Amino acid sequence: MDCTQVNGMLDLLMDDALSDEQRSALEAHGRECPACAAAIRSTLQMKALFAQMEPEIDVPLEAQARWRGAVREAAKAQRPKPLRRWIASAAAAAVVLVGVGAALTLRGAPKQNAATYEADAVAPMALEERADAPALASGIASNGMVDGASGAVVEADGMADEAVAIGETAMGLAMESEAAGLPAPACELALRVKDVETACDRIRDLAQEYEAVADVQAAGDGAADVYVEIAAENAGDFLNAVAPLDASGKAVEVPELTGSGRLLVLLALTEQ
Amino acid sequence: MEESRLIQRAGAGDAAAFNTLMGMHERRMYAVALRMCGNPEDAQDCLQEAMLRIYRAINGFKAQSSFSTWVYRITMNTCLDELRRRKNRPNTSLDGLYDAGWAPVDPGQTPEKSAMLGDMRRQLQAYIHELPEDMRAAVVLRDVEGYSYDEIARMLDANVGTIKSRISRGREKLREKIASKPELFDRVDV
Structure with a gap:
């Protein structure tokens, strides 16, 4: 073995990967070369000290509390709260019902705008989120405000006021819920x-x-x-x-x- | 509860499952952060940041690597990001260099030998801290945490040859520094 090979041997020594033959050759070279002997000695000291370093360290309690709290806050921020979901559903239905009412008051205008049909199409979806959706949808349909198949507005202005009233009631419910902070628990x-x-x-x-x-x-x-x-x-x-x-x-x-x-x-x- | 189930629930936003899952990794993550950052305050900041990054990304964990490899990859990247961010600031004093994370000293040692051993340990930690970050990361993961070259390559997103080279050069630098202080390192058998 010569000095140029020693570095590679020292890495094998650190990794406990030296064969017996390689170990003997390294030791023999160390006896002849003071510089390499110092390198071997330092490597053994370093290896022994590394072996005393714990791979796991206890996290201080306050640091544990901090990261766990931070994760909880991140989870809360991502998750919609139950009362927000309920209010969002009620408000969505209310907004769309007002939209339907507004669409009906436009009946008879020279052009139906895209918003009218959009409101008609969206209304059934939003209504589904309300507990009384089937009755409400049925009521609207039987009054001829919305054609069940095509979703087109087929009834004239008489229904507009009723639609607006329904919308306002739904809005009112949403606002009441928001003021109270919660819908009624089961x-x-x-x-x-x-x-x-x-x-x-x-x-x-x-x-x-x-x-x-x-x-x-x-x-x-x-x-x-x-x-x-x-x-x-x-x-x-x-x-x-x-x-x-x-x-x-x-x-x-x-x-x-x-x-x-x-x-x-x-x-x-x-x-x- | 088994790890895969906890990962699934954590990915669905279950903070309690996440905290249970990561409770199994936090001590090793902290050890890595401490050896990279050199002081407890920065290490704890890195630990928290790593936990948040893992929480935000866990829904996308696809099990192409082991979970722990993935966790320590994020931990190490968090530490490296922090160290690079600090590069332009004056060097943090190592006066507060931590003493945590060492095996207990043999109770049979004399107080003088215990003190000498303490000095050697602190000095080695200081030398590790002086290594360039990429070299330090590879040496810490290999010689302190005991990961294989393949695992380290995956954690640091480098090929195995590069990792072997970083570790070899890092060890050589440490060796030279140790050899330059025989008055410290030759006083007592480690």
Whole structure:
């Protein structure tokens, strides 16, 4: 072995990849060459020190809390809140119904503009998001405002006022909901818990497991209202999983929920 | 819960699943960040930024590489981005160079030997910090974290030959610096 080969050997030494033969040759060369002997010694020192470096290091608690909190905030920002979704649906229906009404008042103008037909086409879609959509659509159709097949406006101005009135009512509902902050929950469960914050975390975890979305709102004096949007078929199991959080010692009556689609349940948490 | 299920749920926006999943990787991610950045404050900033980048991208993780390879790739890129961003700023003092991340000293060691060993450890960490970033990244992943050359090549998006070269040159620089301080490194057997 000569000095030019030593660097490559030292990399194999670091990687524990030297054969016995190579090791002997390296040691023999080191005995003859002081410069390479120093390089071998330094390599062994470096290898020993690297071996003392831990590949994993405990993350300080505050740093853990910071990154986890940052991720939760990012998740919240991405996710539409249940009450926003409901308001958006109601408002969308309201806006379109007003649009339909406006289209009808234009009936008889020399040209139908594209917006009229667009409003007609959009109306059925938005209506679907309302619980009373079938009745409303049927009512509109039977009054002849919209032809069911073509979606064209077939009735004259008499219906315009009614359409505008329906639109205004829907708008009003949306505004009322927004003012109140929430639509009516399908059920409310009051829980007296040991610690509200811990209970909220547990409810969030359970919500994830049951493919629900939980929104926590502070309710003053350390209490919290948790709105959970959940598929109706999961609601019973979810509430039964949440009920044990109650620390009062009294039996928690979990209501029986029927229906399809998604429901809103309210969990009112107060500290024991 | 198994990793693939957690990845799926995290990709769907489940922050709790994400936090559970990444809880299994955070200590190694932090070790990498600490050795790259040289101080806990910057390392914790890089850790948080890496976690957010992973969260935003996890829905697009296609399992073409292993999850951990993907995670450490993002971690290392985050650290390298931060180091390059800081390049034009005056060098951070290494007075606060961390002492975390070393195996406990043999309790049988005398206090003098323990102190000498501490000095050697801190000096090596300082030498690692003086390496150019690309070389430092490769050496840390190989000689501290123990990844294979292939894994490092995937993490750093380079070919294996380039990675071997960076590691060899990095080790050579460290070796030369260690050899230049026999009064420190020859005092006690490591």
